[in-house]
Amino acid sequence: MAALARWCYRHRLVVLLLWVGALVGLGAGGAAVGTNYSNVFSLPDTDSTRAYSLMNKAFPEASGDTDTVVWRTSSGKVSDAAVRSRIDPALKAIAAMPGVGEVSAARPSADGRTAYAQVTFAERADSVPKELVQDVVDRAHDAAGDGLKVELGGQAITRIQQSPQGLSEGVGILAAAVVLFLAFGAFFSMLLPITIAIFGVGMGAMGTTLLSHVTDIPEFAPLLGSLIGLGVGIDYALFIVTRHRKGILRGLDPEESAVTAQNTSGRAVLFAGGTVCIALAGMLVMRLAFLNGVVIATSLTVVLSVLAATTLLPALFGLLGPRVLSRRQRRKLAAEGPLTGDAQGAAARWSAYVQKRPRWVSLVALVVMGVLAIPVFSLRLGASDQGNQPKSTTTRQAYDMLAEGFGPGFNGPLQVVTQRSDTGDLVQRIKATEGVAQVVAAPPSHGISVIQVVPTTSPQSEETAELIDRLRDEVIPASHIPANVGGVTATFKDFAAVTGSRLPYFVATIIGLGFLLLLVAFRSLVVPLMAAIMNLVAAAASFGVLVAIFQWGWGASLLDAKAGPITAFLPVIMLSLLFGLSMDYQVFLVSRMHEEWVHTRDNARAVRIGLAETSRVINCAALIMICVFSAFVLSGDVEGAMAGIGLAAAVALDAFILRTALVPAAMHLLGRANWWLPAGLEKRLPHLAVEPHEDRPATEPTEETPVQVIHGFVRTPEGEPVADAVLTLLSVGGRQLDRVTSLADGSYILAVPSPGPYLLAATTGLYEPLARHVHVGEQPLVHDMVLSGAAVQ
Numbered sequence: 001m002a003a004l005a006r007w008c009y010r011h012r013l014v015v016l017l018l019w020v021g022a023l024v025g026l027g028a029g030g031a032a033v034g035t036n037y038s039n040v041f042s043l044p045d046t047d048s049t050r051a052y053s054l055m056n057k058a059f060p061e062a063s064g065d066t067d068t069v070v071w072r073t074s075s076g077k078v079s080d081a082a083v084r085s086r087i088d089p090a091l092k093a094i095a096a097m098p099g100v101g102e103v104s105a106a107r108p109s110a111d112g113r114t115a116y117a118q119v120t121f122a123e124r125a126d127s128v129p130k131e132l133v134q135d136v137v138d139r140a141h142d143a144a145g146d147g148l149k150v151e152l153g154g155q156a157i158t159r160i161q162q163s164p165q166g167l168s169e170g171v172g173i174l175a176a177a178v179v180l181f182l183a184f185g186a187f188f189s190m191l192l193p194i195t196i197a198i199f200g201v202g203m204g205a206m207g208t209t210l211l212s213h214v215t216d217i218p219e220f221a222p223l224l225g226s227l228i229g230l231g232v233g234i235d236y237a238l239f240i241v242t243r244h245r246k247g248i249l250r251g252l253d254p255e256e257s258a259v260t261a262q263n264t265s266g267r268a269v270l271f272a273g274g275t276v277c278i279a280l281a282g283m284l285v286m287r288l289a290f291l292n293g294v295v296i297a298t299s300l301t302v303v304l305s306v307l308a309a310t311t312l313l314p315a316l317f318g319l320l321g322p323r324v325l326s327r328r329q330r331r332k333l334a335a336e337g338p339l340t341g342d343a344q345g346a347a348a349r350w351s352a353y354v355q356k357r358p359r360w361v362s363l364v365a366l367v368v369m370g371v372l373a374i375p376v377f378s379l380r381l382g383a384s385d386q387g388n389q390p391k392s393t394t395t396r397q398a399y400d401m402l403a404e405g406f407g408p409g410f411n412g413p414l415q416v417v418t419q420r421s422d423t424g425d426l427v428q429r430i431k432a433t434e435g436v437a438q439v440v441a442a443p444p445s446h447g448i449s450v451i452q453v454v455p456t457t458s459p460q461s462e463e464t465a466e467l468i469d470r471l472r473d474e475v476i477p478a479s480h481i482p483a484n485v486g487g488v489t490a491t492f493k494d495f496a497a498v499t500g501s502r503l504p505y506f507v508a509t510i511i512g513l514g515f516l517l518l519l520v521a522f523r524s525l526v527v528p529l530m531a532a533i534m535n536l537v538a539a540a541a542s543f544g545v546l547v548a549i550f551q552w553g554w555g556a557s558l559l560d561a562k563a564g565p566i567t568a569f570l571p572v573i574m575l576s577l578l579f580g581l582s583m584d585y586q587v588f589l590v591s592r593m594h595e596e597w598v599h600t601r602d603n604a605r606a607v608r609i610g611l612a613e614t615s616r617v618i619n620c621a622a623l624i625m626i627c628v629f630s631a632f633v634l635s636g637d638v639e640g641a642m643a644g645i646g647l648a649a650a651v652a653l654d655a656f657i658l659r660t661a662l663v664p665a666a667m668h669l670l671g672r673a674n675w676w677l678p679a680g681l682e683k684r685l686p687h688l689a690v691e692p693h694e695d696r697p698a699t700e701p702t703e704e705t706p707v708q709v710i711h712g713f714v715r716t717p718e719g720e721p722v723a724d725a726v727l728t729l730l731s732v733g734g735r736q737l738d739r740v741t742s743l744a745d746g747s748y749i750l751a752v753p754s755p756g757p758y759l760l761a762a763t764t765g766l767y768e769p770l771a772r773h774v775h776v777g778e779q780p781l782v783h784d785m786v787l788s789g790a791a792v793q
Contacts (some may be wrong), residue, residue, distance in 0.1 A: 051486025067154025114405025204301030382565025412459025719744030
């Protein structure tokens with residue numbers, strides 16, 4: 001990493017041009033070929049899939065998308081002349097539009113106040129021009145007025161209601177920029193993580209566009225890629241920028257600081273990015289075709305974000321030099337010299353408090369997480385439909401009008417499909433079944449009979465799911481006619497069942513792989529075991545929040561949404577992202593603790609210092625993630641809002657409660673057992689260094705341990721001795737090793753723990769501070785410090 005970082009720093013213009021060229025090239029390529037997303041959805045060996053196959057055989061699927069125009073009158077009947085004089089011309093005008101296949105006849109409700117007509121386009125929903133859809137909507141709405149309400153529903157109509165592309169990403173970036181500026185107080189430092197995220201997400205999106213022509217990638221995959229890419233891109237750059245700024249503040253020149261940051265935090269970023277990709281790849285265990293494209297899109301974006309953080313970022317460091325610090329910080333550095341000592345401030349005080357009261361902190365954290373996890377026991381998987389969309393949308397209003405006029409189950413009819421024509425007994429049994437509002441048997445076609453069943457309850461109702469089970473387990477077997485239950489509602493129920501049955505294998509896979517990675521990285525059994533448990537706790541609490549908001553409806557009105565089941569595929573995607581991001585925070589927190597443990601063998605100090613030095617940046621990174629994820633509520637998509645809020649809650653709980661409180665408190669309670677590993681396993685495990693040690697000795701010097709020294713004089717350019725100058729010896733990473741004050745004759749002597757490179761700094765109230773890199777060999781080093789420059793008045 002050091003060699004790569006140094007090369008990128010010194011060849012910064014070449015690296016920058018290569019990245020800009022790649023981004024422009026991919027963008028041009030993506031714009032030239034366009035997208036070819038494929039919403040491949042298959043559930044082999046399910047009842048609904050068999051029903052769908054039979055229906056395709058009986059009634060070959062029409063090429064175009066079918067949407068619905070719904071109208072309702074506040075007085076009178078829809079058959080009144082006044083109503084028909086407004087609706088009929090609108091339907092005829094829609095039918096005459098190029099790209100519209102046909103418009104069906106109006107079908108009124110039983111009370112005569114509501115009616116609907118189906119509009120069939122010539123193409124599929126994702127291929128219908130948005131201009132045509134907007135014309136259809138506008139012409140239908142023109143017929144409204146004088147007590148007549150007209151709304152439209154369907155997949156094509158939903159497409160024009162979506163928020164402008166990039167709105168949620170833009171809001172997320174803007175919010176992240178505010179957080180970064182408040183954290184750094186420097187404009188250029190704020191821009192660096194934003195720039196890395198833009199390159200990573202931009203190239204990931206363009207790359208996904210090109211890959212959509214060679215493999216099946218669903219339409220929502222780029223949205224999820226942006227969701228995870230913005231988060232990890234900003235966070236990874238934030239960790240490295242923070243380390244780089246700290247290095248400069250501790251006296252390193254910008255190049256050495258950039259190299260050190262990449263060789264420490266950059267390594268942790270590589271490791272963390274790998275864990276995220278592994279967690280995302282865990283979705284392949286589900287064996288659901290549409291998730292394969294999600295894995296490709298999200299993993300590609302993460303890989304490009306890591307690559308940008310480890311190559312483009314050091315090049316940008318080279319362009320900015322010391323300007324990564326604010327002007328105030330640069331003036332303070334020049335006046336007071338490098339920073340020394342351990343971390344100070346609120347983070348250090350909190351770390352000391354956790355060390356003092358670990359039992360109390362653990363208890364409070366566990367109670368909070370336990371309470372938040374309670375709703376997860378009522379988790380019900382299903383599918384969102386247009387009934388979950390905001391009340392202000394035309395599709396939601398059309399859904400409600402159909403439910404009011406034709407019954408709640410009209411929006412999600414079931415199809416009972418059989419290869420028998422003698423279905424009279426089966427039809428009668430279905431009509432007599434509890435929960436059935438209407439049964440219509442279509443004439444047989446190609447030897448296949450389809451019976452449409454309208455439930456008395458809505459598609460998302462638990463009673464509808466029970467009706468499907470009742471038909472499959474009791475009614476159909478009793479009729480002795482082999483039949484399958486299909487339809488959109490039955491398909492989503494089967495999907496939820498398949499997802500729920502495979503979810504344990506998925507969770508076990510990503511938890512197991514994460515455990516093995518941390519075991520190798522930190523040479524401990526307790527650390528990876530604790531990480532696995534914390535991941536499960538975070539998942540349970542975040543899903544509890546999700547259930548409370550979207551399933552129970554607590555606060556759903558604030559999002560203009562309706563309560564309903566949690567989208568079936570959301571747990572898979574959320575758990576992948578959550579486990580990946582949780583591993584990020586675990587790696588950054590524990591790697592610093594492990595570094596201190598290797599140096600001192602003092603668990604209490606290792607945990608205290610690790611938390612004090614990383615909690616602020618972890619919390620800042622989490623706050624950025626929360627902003628980015630929460631912004632996806634603006635995506636106009638119910639699944640996007642669920643994923644955004646769920647992940648925002650997960651990150652908040654993971655960073656602010658688990659990593660900042662529960663993990664360090666538990667590690668204080670466990671003591672040296674945190675780092676225990678059986679000797680036999682130690683010998684067999686490969687060695688993987690997340691962060692290399694910064695040229696520090698394995699043990700602190702003692703009276704029995706011989707040390708080298710640096711000695712010399714502090715003088716002015718004229719040779720006059722400088723008394724009372726403060727001389728500080730620091731490691732390459734900025735850790736204070738010794739500190740003395742020069743004597744009246746300007747002499748000083750500093751203890752050096754072992755041969756190697758160090759940083760020597762001299763400060764005084766009369767002259768500008770001075771810092772020099774020195775290398776100590778086997779013999780004492782003589783080094784005079786000459787303080788020059790204008791005296792400080």
